[in-house]
Each structure stands twice: as structure tokens, then as C-alpha cells.
Amino acid sequence: MKFTLPLALCLGTVSLAAGPAHASSSAWFETDGGRFRLVTSGQPDASGKLQGVLDIELKPGWKTYWRDPGNSGVPPQIDLSASSNVSGAEISYPAPQRHDDGYAKWAGYDFPVRLPVSFTVPAPGEPTAIKADVFLGICETICVPVQARLEIDPAADPANAGDAALVTAALAALPSGAQPDFGATLSPARRETISIEAIAPGDPEGIDLFLAGVDGYQFGTPERHEQAGKLTFSLKVIDRPATKPAGKGIPYTLTSSGGAVEGYLAYP
Structure with missing residues (x-):
């Protein structure tokens, strides 16, 4: 399509x-x-x-x-x-x-x-x-x-x-709020790429992350990485504002076989 x-x-x-x-x-x-x-x-x-x-x-x-x-x-x-x-x-x-x-x-x-x-x-x-x-x-x-x-x-x-x-x-039917055992955390980022650690119940193969570009940010498609029991998603930063905004942050939705949650990540 x-x-x-x-x-x-x-x-x-x-x-x-x-x-x-x-x-x-x-x-x-x-x-x-x-x-x-x-x-x-x-x-x-x-x-x-x-x-x-x-x-x-x-x-x-x-x-x-x-x-x-x-x-x-x-x-x-x-x-x-x-x-x-x-x-x-x-x-x-x-x-x-x-x-x-x-x-x-x-x-x-x-x-x-x-x-x-x-x-x-x-x-x-x-x-x-x-x-x-x-x-x-x-x-x-x-x-x-x-x-x-x-x-x-x-x-x-x-x-x-x-x-x-x-x-x-x-x-x-909306996703519930993110929790310590079901949510995402932004890792220290390079300017061109961000890395997000995801924790969720259920089969790791069924976990997916959706990040919304807001407030002047635009991101590429998340790429999965699994190593030593840790699941992360890396995303290319396609565009960003000249200065960090003062809003809530970057909204995300995390899905798994155990359901879905949503929350905000700090502006990278």
C-alpha cells in the first residue's frame, strides 16, 4: 500500500x-x-x-x-x-x-x-x-x-x-498507563539515533513499540535488538526542533501478548 x-x-x-x-x-x-x-x-x-x-x-x-x-x-x-x-x-x-x-x-x-x-x-x-x-x-x-x-x-x-x-x-479500550514492569525507558542518546529499553509481559517476540513524532520530532521505524535477555528498540531521528520543547515528552505505546500501555519519554 x-x-x-x-x-x-x-x-x-x-x-x-x-x-x-x-x-x-x-x-x-x-x-x-x-x-x-x-x-x-x-x-x-x-x-x-x-x-x-x-x-x-x-x-x-x-x-x-x-x-x-x-x-x-x-x-x-x-x-x-x-x-x-x-x-x-x-x-x-x-x-x-x-x-x-x-x-x-x-x-x-x-x-x-x-x-x-x-x-x-x-x-x-x-x-x-x-x-x-x-x-x-x-x-x-x-x-x-x-x-x-x-x-x-x-x-x-x-x-x-x-x-x-x-x-x-x-x-x-485505550492502553493503560505504563508501569515499572510494563513500559519503556529512553537510554542516553546520540544525536542521530535513540535507543529505548522495553519491559513487557508475555513472549518477547510479540512485543512492539510505537513512537509518535510530536513537537518538531520525527522518527524512523523502530528496529528490535535482543541481547542477554534485554529488549531494546533503536530509531533514527529524522528531524528535531532547534531547542527542546517544554511539553510532556514523546508519547509511545508498547504492546505485547499481555496487553498495551502508553506513556511519555523525555525529549531526546
Whole structure:
């Protein structure tokens, strides 16, 4: 599966509206490889957080990307600039799979996936309208970027038990927080390469590490190294900022037969 953004744009970005908002979930947007929609739990909490889900149903043989899909993919994106009383959205990700299409190795999903979304509502007691321009890469042999406007009125059906259950289940499916016996540690790094030690339960052959390039960093595909019972992953640093950022660090997900955890590594 080969994908580059210029190629995809030559194929044409599918961009349509999924229909007006009538409830706490949007209408489904149908595309060649499946369909997707937004679902919310109905009302924001006192701090202004409204929990939701980007619900993606993929047809057999189709795929979509994780938060860092590699050098040639496109991650899920949500633009809320047309919304009212919504200032931001943070997407969370279930543990991805490693894919090798013969052209590149990348992280993503080849099954229906629900991505939790936390919307920020500045004035929780005021009317809120979500008009989200969602951008996804949905792929079979060639990836085509798909854009759709999904609309929700969170107050229209705030007691919808089905929507609330779907959001709760999606949040429960996220990786748990890293622990001393299941997590990753950044070793002292050279400028061109970083090395990460991984500790996880289960068969070492089933352990994989997914690192997200953020805050100006970009990394190559992790390469496994096993020696004397110690498992490490080395990654090429493709790009880095001129100065270390002040954020949380580099997010990672570590998977094994024992489950999945996520955490942050110090900026290298």
C-alpha cells in the first residue's frame, strides 16, 4: 500500500457533508472503504470536557492510520473552526498494529476502530454546535484522503444510553498507563539515533513499540535488538526542533501478548 500526499491529492480528496446535526451523534459518512461518524456522551462536565468518539467502520481489506502513521501516511485530523462554543478536541488512540506494505512500515488499523475524542466546551451552560471537518486516510491498495463535515448538537439527545455506552467502551479500550514492569525507558542518546529499553509481559517476540513524532520530532521505524535477555528498540531521528520543547515528552505505546500501555519519554 503506497501512499504519498501528492499522489493522494492527484486522486482527489473526497469531501462532502454527512448531513445536519439532529442528535448527540452525527450522521454516518459513507466512503469506498467504509464509513465514519462522530458520537458524544451528550453534555459537557463542569470543567467543559465533552467526551466523544470518532467511530470508524472499515470494510474488509481496508485500513486507516494511527496518530503517527510513518513517513508517508496521514493521521486522523479534526478541524473545529466552524463550531460554536467548542475550542478544541484531543484524539486518543487504541493500540495500533504494525503494517508492512512492501513500500514502508507504518502504524494503523485494519479493523473497525473507535477513537475517543475529548472536546473542550468553554461555556458548558451555553448552546453548543459541533461542526467538525474530519480528515482521514482510508486505504486499500492506494490511500485516498477523505474529508467530511460531521455535525452534532450535543443537547439534542443528551440521555442517549447507546451513545454513552459506546463512548464508555471506547475509553475503556485505550492502553493503560505504563508501569515499572510494563513500559519503556529512553537510554542516553546520540544525536542521530535513540535507543529505548522495553519491559513487557508475555513472549518477547510479540512485543512492539510505537513512537509518535510530536513537537518538531520525527522518527524512523523502530528496529528490535535482543541481547542477554534485554529488549531494546533503536530509531533514527529524522528531524528535531532547534531547542527542546517544554511539553510532556514523546508519547509511545508498547504492546505485547499481555496487553498495551502508553506513556511519555523525555525529549531526546
